[in-house]
Amino acid sequence: MPELTVKRWEELYDRAFPQVYRALVAATLDRERALDGLHDAFEEGLQHPPSDDRNLEGWLYRVALRKTRRGLLRALREGFATDLPADDPSAAVLQRLEVGRLLALLTKRQRAIVVAHYYLGFRNRKLRKL
């Protein structure tokens, strides 16, 4: 996207937000981290935009997930990270959902891959980047 303007990037981001946000919540089981990760990805897109906008959801998901993992690592070091924050309503929602209960059985990385494959439509080549 050589001619990507801030306005264009905001439009693309808003369009992709719902799907990527939900995927991130399912992968991280944490709404706040998902949102923080997306915000960071949005900023990164402003500074170093993706080479093309054909799969912006995939790019945002990958970048946000990476940012989220850094956030998790930081939180783990600080000693207050949990896999399923008790006060996070998304945890309750996911527990109620059939898919949520399945995802809870997986590791973080497995969740990230499964969500990317079944919800975002990643195929093998892109899954390897996760």
Added chain:
Amino acid sequence: MPDQDKDLVHLFVRDLDEIELPPRDRWRLAPRKESLVMKTSRYVLYATAIAAVLVVALIASFTLRGGNQVAASPSPTIAAITTSPTPTPTAATASPTPTAGPAGAITGALSYPSEFIPPLTVYAVSVADQNVLFSVDTPRFGADPSVQPTAGPAGPRPSYTIAGVTPGAYYVFAFRRDTVVGNDIPALYSRFVVDCMQPYEGAQKPIPSSCPNDHTLVQVTVRPGETVSRIDVTDWNCSLPGSTCPPRPR
């Protein structure tokens, strides 16, 4: 895609689409919240920067007003001498003290009795007050020391320019900047340059032996906004018997 895969896709889409989205105003990055410490640090930083600028401005103001030592360090230039009319350096007995007004400049040629010219510092020292001086560093000109010399310095004649000189009367001379034995003998803009060297520039014949061997410094008068040219610092003979070399400015 196999049917089971499709079923799972439908399942994921159906279930994950139930995840509630945050309010629209939270989709974008909210302005970072600034803690009290960060805010205080920011203000302290601003105040420090402003204070530093004020201090520098005050120092500069006092320095310029007091006429204390000002070292100008313009970039040395490798340029041919200009052929513009040259203000004649005066030999007035009353030495004008550097005064305020638009700064002038002094420019001239450099030379050295070899195939190269070592790196020099050219000084313009006030006649009235030796603490008032301006200087410029010039680079080495000419042959590489590791290469056998074949000819003199190629290209335009090496020169210097001291810019930002406060109007007044000055002596102009240069010292080597490199640490070699004999670097305490300066090159001068002297009577010998004016009377014996400059008149024979470009002439095929050598300087006549009858030319007076006078290596005393010549005063250069800088007037407001003027560039005094042809102040050639080319006389390296002040160490000859009967002559005196100026000391290296500290």
